[in-house]
Amino acid sequence: MSRHGLFAAVIAFAILSAGGTAAQEQSGAALPIEAPAPGEAAPDAVVPPAQPTVTTPTETTPIETGPSTATSLTLPHDLSPWGMFMAADIVVKAVMIGLAFASFVTWTIWLAKSLEILGGKLRARRAAQAIGNAATLNQAGRALGHNGGPGALLVRAAEEETALSAGSLDHVSGDGLKERVTSRLSRIEAAAARRMSRGTGVLATIGSTAPFVGLFGTVWGIMNAFIGISQAQTTNLAVVAPGIAEALLATAMGLVAAIPAVVIYNVFARSIAGYRQILADASAGVERLVSRDLDFRTVAPAKQMAAE
Numbered sequence: 430m431s432r433h434g435l436f437a438a439v440i441a442f443a444i445l446s447a448g449g450t451a452a453q454e455q456s457g458a459a460l461p462i463e464a465p466a467p468g469e470a471a472p473d474a475v476v477p478p479a480q481p482t483v484t485t486p487t488e489t490t491p492i493e494t495g496p497s498t499a500t501s502l503t504l505p506h507d508l509s510p511w512g513m514f515m516a517a518d519i520v521v522k523a524v525m526i527g528l529a530f531a532s533f534v535t536w537t538i539w540l541a542k543s544l545e546i547l548g549g550k551l552r553a554r555r556a557a558q559a560i561g562n563a564a565t566l567n568q569a570g571r572a573l574g575h576n577g578g579p580g581a582l583l584v585r586a587a588e589e590e591t592a593l594s595a596g597s598l599d600h601v602s603g604d605g606l607k608e609r610v611t612s613r614l615s616r617i618e619a620a621a622a623r624r625m626s627r628g629t630g631v632l633a634t635i636g637s638t639a640p641f642v643g644l645f646g647t648v649w650g651i652m653n654a655f656i657g658i659s660q661a662q663t664t665n666l667a668v669v670a671p672g673i674a675e676a677l678l679a680t681a682m683g684l685v686a687a688i689p690a691v692v693i694y695n696v697f698a699r700s701i702a703g704y705r706q707i708l709a710d711a712s713a714g715v716e717r718l719v720s721r722d723l724d725f726r727t728v729a730p731a732k733q734m735a736a737e
Contacts, residue, residue: 513674513675513678518649518650518653518675520646520649521646521649521650521653521675521676521679524642524643524645524646524649524679524682525646525678525679525682527642528639528642528643528646528679528682528683528685528686529682529686531635531639531686531690532682532685532686532689534631534635535632535635535686535689535690535693536689538628538629538631538632538693539689539693541628542628542629542697545625546625546697546700546701546704549578549579549621549625549704550700550703550704550707552576552578552579552580553578553579553580553704553707553708553711554707555580556573556576556578556579556580556581556583556711557580557707557710557711557714559572559573559580560572560573560580560583560584560711560714560715560718561714563718564721565718565721565722565725566584566587566588566591566715566718566719566722567588569584569714569715569718570584570585570588579617579618579621579708579711580708580711582617582621583614583617583618583708583711583712583715584715586610586613586614586617587610587613587614587715587716587718587719590606590609590610590613591606591610591719591722594606594609603720603723603726606719606723607716607719607720607723610715610716610719611716614712614715614716615712617712618705618708618709618712621704621705621708622701622704622705622708625701625704626697626701629694629697629698629701632690632691632693632694632697633690633694635686635687635690636687636688636690636691636694637687638687639683639684639686639687639690640680640683640684640687641683642683643679643680643681643682643683643684643686643687644679644680644683645679646676646679646680646682646683647676647677647679647680648676649676649679650672650673650675650676650677650679651672651673651676653672653676654672654673654676657672
């Protein structure tokens with residue numbers, strides 16, 4: 430065998446020896462672990478690491494909803510007008526009480542003034558009819574007697590002025606007497622109209638200011654509602670609704686107080702205008718009687734009595 434052939438055989442033997450050793454090591458590592466014999470302790474088993482359990486929320490798992498849950502438990506559930514009034518702020522309560530009192534005053538004035546205007550119109554019509562049916566001023570005075578109504582006051586004023594001017598009627602014309610009688614009658618009419626209009630100014634004040642007072646209560650209530658929102662850190666409707674409802678109740682009460690006051694004031698203004706017209710008719714009748722008496726002052730007493 431040559432030198433090169435011997436060298437190649439040695440290299441091949443070395444390669445085969447190395448491959449066999451590696452195969453034995455691999456087969457030894459893959460062998461299964463044998464069960465321990467009875468009486469022998471079991472070797473320690475390798476326990477794999479535990480995987481973290483993930484709990485998914487189900488329908489029965491309670492879910493926290495934040496501060497609004499605790500807040501909603503203390504919110505008032507009575508949204509009736511009385512419940513909203515009791516739960517309102519002290520300023521809003523004062524506004525509502527004031528508007529309720531204004532409404533009470535309105536209806537009280539309506540009742541009292543309606544009776545007063547009705548009675549005044551009836552007395553003024555009777556007086557105007559008696560003056561129109563009389564032929565002289567003295568006859569009208571006897572028909573009305575000592576009545577305290579404006580019609581009787583008109584006749585008595587004319588009689589007083591005629592008596593005061595009786596001494597000068599023979600020397601001057603009766604135009605001065607007519608002017609003085611007209612002046613006194615106009616003052617009596619104005620006084621009666623002022624007396625009948627007394628109390629209606631309160632209605633005008635209530636009708637013009639009540640909406641703005643209710644608006645003030647609304648602004649104050651909404652301001653408190655926004656403060657409650659900021660404190661609760663939520664815009665839940667259950668938190669916002671009570672405060673806004675209380676604020677709107679103040680506006681509603683303002684309108685309830687204002688609208689009837691305006692309507693009643695307008696009705697009274699028309700009624701008082703009609704009352705003044707009746708007094709004007711009675712005053713014109715008295716002026717006619719005075720003028721007739723002046724024309725008959727030179728007539729013989731018998732004819733004058735016949736005219737009466």
